[in-house]
Amino acid sequence: MKIKKQGVEKIKKPSSTGSGPEEKGVIVSHHGIAVDILFESGERRMVKVKRREGHVVGDNVVVKDHRLARLPRRTELCRRDSRGSVRIVGANLDVLGVVVSPMPLPTPGYIDQAIVAARQAGLTPVLVINKGDLEGAWIFADKIMATYKEIVEVFVVSAITREGLEALEHYLGQGRSFFVGITGVGKSSLLNAICPALDLRVGELFTTGNRGCNTTTVSTLHSLPGGGELVDTPGFNEFGLVDISTEDLAGYFPGFEEAMEERCHFGDCRHRTEPGCAVSALVESGNIARERYDTYLTIFDQIQAGDARFKTRR
Ligand SMILES: Nc1nc2c(ncn2[C@@H]2O[C@H](COP(=O)(O)OP(=O)(O)O)[C@@H](O)[C@H]2O)c(=O)[nH]1
Ligand SMILES: [Mg+2]
The missing domain is CATH 1.10.40.50 (Probable gtpase engc; domain 3)
Structure with a gap:
């Protein structure tokens, strides 16, 4: 399918008399005042929106006469950011892939919070242990497996050597997944390994430290070659829980x-x-x-x- 990119389309006031064609699509990324939409026709273009309308990646929309309407959401994934504001970070998701690595290590409680957030939102949580190629990675992986393998599906992979990727790709083929994990664990690298045509920018690992630089600035939905879709996100260094009592x-x-x-x-x-x-x-x-x-x-x-x-x- 060829993806055509065009200029930004302006949203006009709703008109009941409009007779233009109705185009259905999905928001693949949000850029503040415009959203990038992949239409069912295969065309992809930007449509202007108001910030406060609160559209997010994964939203199904209908565009008619330059007016965008959002369809009801099947699931909503929310998080609380470091300032305490609640944000919906993705819509119509099936799986939350919690990506961790031996370097940088997950912050304490990160995995549990992400699992709680996924379950609360009706998503299936899975654990992806990346950087299995690093020396000593198995000590880390064994510990995580011992703690979680009875509870959620766990994949041990390496974006570099491609170890374990086939099983992960197969799993992701079932629906729409969203990857979270702190900056530098290799979310973008994994997506690149699964989808080489994308060539996403990947943070450089500092030679002296164990932190990666984050180069993903906006959540983006990608179709995977083996089926399914995956959202690459900027690192969520915390996963503040929302609306949970x-x-x-x-x-x-x-x-x-x-x-x-x-x-x-x-x-x-x-x-x-x-x-x-x-x-x-x-x-x-x-x-x-x-x-x-x-x-x-x-x-x-x-x-x-x-x-x-x-x-x-x-
Ligand atoms: N050794 C090793 N390094 C990796 C692997 N995956 C990613 N990296 C490195 O980790 C750094 C951060 O990767 P990136 O994909 O930007 O992480 P993100 O912030 O989670 O998107 C980069 O320097 C990658 O080259 C892996 O499987 N093994
Ligand atoms: Mg990234």
Whole structure:
């Protein structure tokens, strides 16, 4: 399919008398005052929008008489940025690929927060451990596998050697995925490896340090050669949770699944100091790792502290 790029189309006031053709498409990237749309015809062009209309990558739209209307969303992935504002970062997604690497290491709690965010939004979380080619990468990968392989699908890959990529490509072929991960883990490199025609810019790894430079500045939806679509995003160094209450957290928390089935003595148990708590019992018996439980408590406290403040910012 040939993709044609044209100039920016201006949005005019809605007109009920307009009789132009209706064109359906999907937003592949958002540039503030314009969105880049891939139309069903295969044509791709920019259409002007107002910032506050809140369109995001993955939105299905209809353009008629230079007017853009957004269709209802199947899923919405939100995050809270470092200033506390809630942002919808992608629409109509199926899978959240949480990309991690042995260098740079994920920040504490990052994986768990991303899994909670995915589940809350109705997306399937998967873990992608990149840079499997680095020396000692297997020590890191084994630790992550031991913690998560019973809970989510885990892929160990290398964007450089292409190890493990085939299985990942096959998995991504099933729908629309969104990659998150801190800057420098290799999200753009993975997309380049899967889709060589793209030639995305990749950050240089500093020779002295372990941080990559981020060169992705806007989330962009790409069609994959083996099927499926993937959104490459600028690094999300934190994954602030949105609209989640302290009572719902445990239900989404990775590793608490068994405890949720067993049920606690109190129906409104928050799994901290309450007697007869199924989570605490599993922590005591070693079935829930202490580390993981501590992450739960940390996130719980953050939600509790942030609840009032963040609710008013939406
Ligand atoms: N050794 C190794 N380096 C990688 C791999 N994938 C990416 N890198 C390097 O990591 C740095 C950051 O990559 P980039 O794709 O920009 O990361 P992003 O910020 O997550 O998009 C670059 O220097 C890449 O060359 C990999 O599988 N193995
Ligand atoms: Mg990038």
